[in-house]
Structures are given as structure tokens and as C-alpha cells.
Amino acid sequence: MTDFQEFVSKSMLWAEGLAAVVSLLYYNRVKNQYWIFFIFYLVFIFLGEAYGRWGKFPYFSKSYYYNYFLMPIQFIFFYWLYAAKSLGKPKLFFILSVLYLLSFIPNELYFSGSKIVFAFNYTFGCLILMLLVVMEYYKQINSQDILNFSKNRMFYINLGVTLSYIGTLPFMALFSVLINYMEIWNIYFSYFLISGVVMYLLFASSFIWGKQNS
Template sequence: MADFHMILQKSLIWMEGLAAIISLFYYNRSKKDRYWNVFSIYLIIMFISEAIGKWGYLFMDYNKPYFFNYFVIPLEFLFFYWLYAAKSLGRPKLFYILSLLYLLSFIPSEIFFTTKKIILSFNYTFGCLILMVLVIMEYYKQINSAEILNFSRNKMFYINLGVTLFYIGTLPFWTFFTLIKNYRELHDIYFSYFLISGIIMYLLFSISFIWGKQSSS
């Protein structure tokens, strides 16, 4: 299983890189919705961050748990809160409220939970629950949209599906990680899902730029 996980981990990183490269080809093509350029920049930053997490120790001395807990993961959540609430749903105030709630969740996380783990279970769980609310709101918007029959041209359809599979699908894994890790077989199965769903998510992000480009042109 370890070799299989190594293959998946490498595939995930390169799929992130592929998504970033594909997004660059469509960078600045939309004259109407420029915020998709921000999505491209986000994908580039994520790929660089994951590359640092994988190979950074070869070039510099840094604290990996702090790097992910206080930069990478917060950036992921705050970006998606912005993309969903402020842009797709058109409710910027909701973005500010949810972002503030998420940032406030660091307080109990710092007080009651250890910061030595790569992912802070409480903080990550709270962030995912907020994201889950936005995902449901986005699904509701898409289902009730007049463009439901043209969902293949909707970037957010692919993004929402990817976020559902990865962030929402792996929520129990990170929430109950301290318990799941004691059951090796269950851990390996769920960790495999975590990696595979990540690969699928970035594949869907890539597709959103290719097949969904007409929705924002």
C-alpha cells in the first residue's frame, strides 16, 4: 500500500501542476469575469506550496506543520469562500462573515489542540463545514438556474463537484484522524481516497477551464 500511496502522492502533485499550466493558457481570456485569473494564480500558488511541502527540506530549513496550518490551508479555505460567496453567489458580506468565523476558529485550536500536526483537525473541520454550506448553496443555485441544461459550460459545476469529492468527502478522515490512524486498513483505504479525490479535483479544475470556458467569455 505504501508504494501505491507514493504513486498517488506524486500523481497528485503533478496534476496540480497540470491544472496550473492549463489555467495559464486561459489566463486573461475572459473580458467579463476577470476573477477567473485569480483562480489561475491560486492554482499556481497551490502547486508551488505542495512542491515546497514535498521537496522544500532539500533547499531550506522550515517548519512544515506551521507552513501548512498557517498559510496553505487557510489560503485554500479563504479563496474558496471568496470564489463561492463573493463571486459565484454574489454575496460579498457573506464572504467576510464566513472568513471571520473561520479565522476565529484558530483561537480554540491554539488553546486546546496541538499545532505539531500537518493538519489541525478542529480548524480544518470547521473550515470544511463552512465550505460545505457554500457547496450546498452553489448546488441549489445551479439546480434552479435557467442554465441548468448547459451545465457543461459552467465552470462552477466542475469546481463544485471537485470540492465536494475532495474537501467534503475527506472531512471525516481529518476530523477523526486520531482515531482512524489506529486502524491501519481503514486509514489506508481512506488515505487512498484522499489522494485519488485530490487528483480528480484538480482534473475537474483543469476541465473547468477547457470545457467551461464559454460560460465566462
């Protein structure tokens, strides 16, 4: 990594920590709402990413830690938040989660290997998430409360997910190809890091400015 990328990479971890701390400050306001699980998620991700950066992996590789544990939790949590809660479609959540988990089968059969990120698995997970993001945008646009979008907690979350997960989808899908074109790879990798920082700042903002009570 370049010096700039190393700086932004460290900044993303601290942005995750900031989002976790800010969310904890709002614990009492949301403790009786499903948003409390978003707090747990942010704290968990910060601790998980901190372990990924500084922890030791004596029994399994770091790639296994991310691909089989940390990343699936992220995807399934967002499927739950979008489908089951925001869109009110719990059956859709279960269907999409099962489809995502089933994507590990072709990934193991045809795309597995010594990789930091399983491109097929990540791409499939992001495509599912992109479907939910579009559905959420449609819901927000057609809401009678659209003029007060800045008070909608999901507005900030959806924007953050769009910039990070959806915005970096081509980078992750073509990771092994772009590595042969380092100039393009470095540009997109820098965007990947910056968008991660912005996403967690938006997650923190969702608690500060989002006034959604349900």
C-alpha cells in the first residue's frame, strides 16, 4: 500500500470505532427498538476489524477469518436490516440469506483458492444487497415523508452502503484481473478505503440526525 492508502486504511478502522462509540451514546434512546442491534453490529465490526488488523491467527488464516466469518455476518445483518425490518419482508430476508449461504458451494467448487476475498461469493452477496438498496431507495422516494429524508436513519445507512459495498462491487469482482493493472487497481483500492471511511461516518450520522422512531 502507498502511504496515503495506509493512512486511509487506519482511518477506516477509527471511523468504525467512532461509529460504534456514537451509537453507544444513543443506546438508551433505541434500547427498546430494533436499532439496538445496529449498535451491537457496529461494536462487533469494530472489534472484529481490530482483531483482523492486530490479532494472531494460529489455527486458521486471515482470509478464512474474513471470508467465512466477518463478511458473512456483515451481509446477513444488512439483509435482515433491509428486508426484514425496513422493507417489512421477513420471508425475503430468509430467502436471500439462504441464497447467499448457498453461494459458498460454487465458490468452494470452482472459485476457491488462496485469496484475501472470495470474489464470486462477495460479488453474489453484493448483488443481493444491491437489490435491497434499490428497493429501499424506491421506498424512500415514494414515501409521503420524503421531504424529511434527512431524519430517516435508513437514508444515511443506504447512502453509505451504496458508496461502499455497491460502489466497490466491480473492484472486488475483478480483483484478480485489475491486479495486473496497478495504476487502475491503486485508484480503485483508494476509493474502496475512502468509501469505507465515509460509510461509517454516515452510520454515525444516522444516529445523530436520524430521528426514526420505529
